[in-house]
Amino acid sequence: MWGGLAPAGMTPELRRGAAVSASLHVLIILALLLGLPFFHPPEAPPEEAVDMVFQGTAASTMKAEKPAAVPAPAPAPTPLPVPPAFQPPQPQPNESAPPPPPPPPPPPPASAAAPTVPTPPLPIPPLPTPAPAPVAPPPPAQPARQLAQTPTQPSPALPVPPVPVPPPPMPSHTSQPNPTKNPAPESDALDNTLEKLRAMIRQQKPPTARYNPALGGAPNGGGSPTGNDTAALTAAERAAIGDHVRPCWTTDPGALDLDKMQALLTVTTDPTGEVRVASVAPADQGRLADPRFRAFAERAVRAVMDPSCANLPLPSNMLGKVNVLTFRFTP
């Protein structure tokens, strides 16, 4: 049957090979046509439900194992307790006493009804009073600043010690990828580029900037390591602030030893320069047991908080942030 298809010049060997090849092709085609409809791929094993047990809260599981290290702050002053609010030391439970259960009325003095000489009624123990109105809340940054305050001895005038370089931050899983090995200068790999950029940004040397006394720079200017910004003011600026408060500063001229009185106040201003909190400075709080000094210091607080004097003429570079200043009131 295939002999008619073979070319005329084909040798018998070729003719036999061509027949075998044609037969094999026919068999393969038949196998495919007949076998494929019945071929099914093996089915995937069914999914098995797995019980999961959550351990810990989401927050704890999301937290990095080791928090990113915070750069060490500048020479850490010993944290001081926040100066207590300006309160008279004399125990007056009524000033902070909570809710007002009506105090038991004391028995009227026996002699109160004396016909000729009335006797003074005995004052009952101080009233339990409602909690006094909270003092105007300090700006958020204030507590930190007060914590940083330290009444240590004034530092030597010159020069300003360089700010210590904070130690390099520890790598973080979230913010700091592993350093790339051998960042090649000519490499254009993304990691190498980022690493070079970080190396350029990181401060490798202490700052070399210094205050300039010729231009009015203060020895302790350029920062407030003690949390007090008074040193950042020039003498003229301090005098201007003192002049601004003076009209509100009054005393009792007949007070005993008035000429020896002096009160230091710690005053906190808001970003607009307005006094928000004023209290007796820690150095003078021990003297509040003296009623005359307490009255003197309270008048000083009223002076600096008087609405007509509380808006201090701070220099523009001190506006926009909370400042802590030290005032000294003398008669």
Next chain:
Amino acid sequence: MKDAPMTDETTSLLLPRRSWMARRALLARAAGAAGSLALLPAVARAQTPPAAPPPPAASAASSGQSAVIDVNRARAAPIPIALPAFAGADPASQQLGADIIQVVSNDLAGCGLFRVINPQAYIQAAAAPNSDVPNFQNWAAIGAQALVTGRTASQGGGVRVEFRLWDVLPQTQLQGTAYTTTQSNWRRIAHIMADAIYQRLLGESGYFDTRIVYVALTGPRGRETRRLAIMDQDGANDRTLTNGAWPVLTPRFSPKRDQIAFMSYANDRPRVYLFDLGSGAQSVLGDFPGMTFAPRFSPDGSAVIMALARGQGSAIVVVELGSRATRQLTNASSIDVSPCYSPDGSQIVFNSDRDGDPQLYVMSAGGGGARRISFGNGRYGTPVWSPRGDLIAFTRYGGEESNFSIGVMHPDGSGERLLTEGWDVEGPTFCPNGRVLMYFSTTRATGSRGEGFSSHLASIDITGFNQRDVVTPTSASDPAWSPLGG
């Protein structure tokens, strides 16, 4: 008696004014009286030198502050205070609260150290209910630095008065106190409240809950009836203690008891007497052959120091009230009068003419070691030691062409200042905290029958800034201040 009496310890009934403090006249005048009306425009000479502020550099170093903002040269100004009406559950309680507030307001405004804000300026007519914190903004807006709120309530036949003192700018409560007493005692409650406010805001005890004993003068000039009288320091509750049958002079309050020492001419025997305010009983103090006068109690109230006339002079003697034992501290070679203890009882200031003119001397409480402390022009008399010990007040007479003056000096004689002057001002007495002097002032008669003559009480604070007249029902002289609560 002629024109001008210089009473107090030495008195002045018998001598013309210009001979005051002449040597023998001093004794003869121990029958004093004063009279007349009208106020003299007294001159207050406040000479308090402004305290020099410490050098900024030095004080900065001493305070340990490298940089501070100095505020100095303070003004002398009163504290603005608001006194809204007290709350009350019923109209009677509300009226009582209004009355109390009025007395407190008068006390505080009268001392010159507070400025009571006119209620018409209040943004809110009354304070918030007592249990609430006031709306401080409403009070700061009208310039108040201190605020007093309170309430009154009837309670079983008595009254209960509560008050709270607020510091408006720091928005803190400074004081909260309640008093329970009888209805009739409301004025005293008001004075006690004013004292509490004064003490808390100024740091010194007050003087409003006090009384004044004085000599009330009635009748035509030259024949006045002189009675002991007593009143509250604001002039209320005035009443007389003696019937006027005998002239009385120089009453002095005991610092500890309801007792008064005074000089009386009873039975024509001029002696120092004790008057018990509780019973009204009188008793002569000591058994002395001569006239005793110018008494003052010791600071602890256990003794009375006074002058005793002997021969041509007078001595200073002390009488123990318990044992009635007497001690003589000076001899009678000169006229030593007007003794007064220092508050600690260790020294005595008195008036003596041992150097010629009457001057002030200080000696130890046991006698001896007298040293002169007055060296100004003129003659000095009626010294009185301040209860706080820092000053001695006196009367000074500069001479024929000068007026009388009342001044103060330090116990060592330094810092003499004249606070007021007038045709005749004399007899200063300190209030319990030593901040105010009360005295009496007489005006000169302009008519042949004594028209225009008057005698009245007045007060001035030790700075000389605040001088006020004290209203009494009749003419008055010889005031003496009681201790606090006395």
